[in-house]
Amino acid sequence: MTDSTSPTREVRGSHRAAGLLTLLEAIAVLGFAAFYVYEMVTGATEDLTRAATSGALILVFGVALLALARGWSHAADWPRTPTVLWNALLLPVAWSLHESGRTPVALAVALVAIASIGAAVSAPGRRDGLGDPQTGSDNADHADNADTDGGGHAGPGRVS
Template sequence: MTESTSSTRVVRGSHRAAGLLTLVEAVAVLGFTGFYVYEMVTGATEDLTRAATSGALILVFGVGLLALARGWARAADWPRTPTVLWNALLLPVAWSLQESGRTPVALAVAVVAVASIAAAVSAPGRRDATDDAAERTGDPDDAQGRGPGGRIS
């Protein structure tokens, strides 16, 4: 399996923003994993199995978010869809938090989710990068990934 990055890919501001916001989310989610571990170690939980299962599931999501942040740092194309999906799922979470009277937390979750979606959507993809190459060189063949004579380079 090959990674969809190239050594000539430029990490832009939108990649950095998406990566940083995803990293913040990963740290928050991993913090919840730490909370479950703390509950299990101190005996504060009544159901050890539920705490262990919840902690493990949250750990999986945290590691996944770290992978997304790494992909954004490398200007990869693949993190866009999972980032948008994850943050779209956070919007109902923010609404639920607001309904339960946790408005400051709800606002923080909503702001980070919307900012992450905006950064992910605005990050240039593979096609945008080839269009940029065509603009830099002035050669419309570059936009198609073709070199002189119409051959793929």
């Protein structure tokens, strides 16, 4: 399966894993936003302004996570950093949940965060041999590669 805007990019297993985990997180976050709406509609909240503000903020994060999941499904490079950052921020949340006696939830949050970070970091990018979607080159001849591999042999894309 390839991205319609960059025919040389292929969706790999790590892209799928990162996308599915990010989608799972988006669904969970959007569920919390729906919970705030439920609280406002039923009158279960004492502070309507706070519930509305929290619900709107959570909704923004849910939509952003959906955008990340979509980016992963198209083998884009841009979701990597926000995915790692989001999940790194979830690790202290997991610790806080553990400290408050919600260990099963904390373990679930931590496992999903660690798995998402692993999938995002292991997803190949343009410099990992997938090719540049703009030029079709495989970036093997860029100046940031060493001329040799340290043993006197020509590195990738080099002629000795």
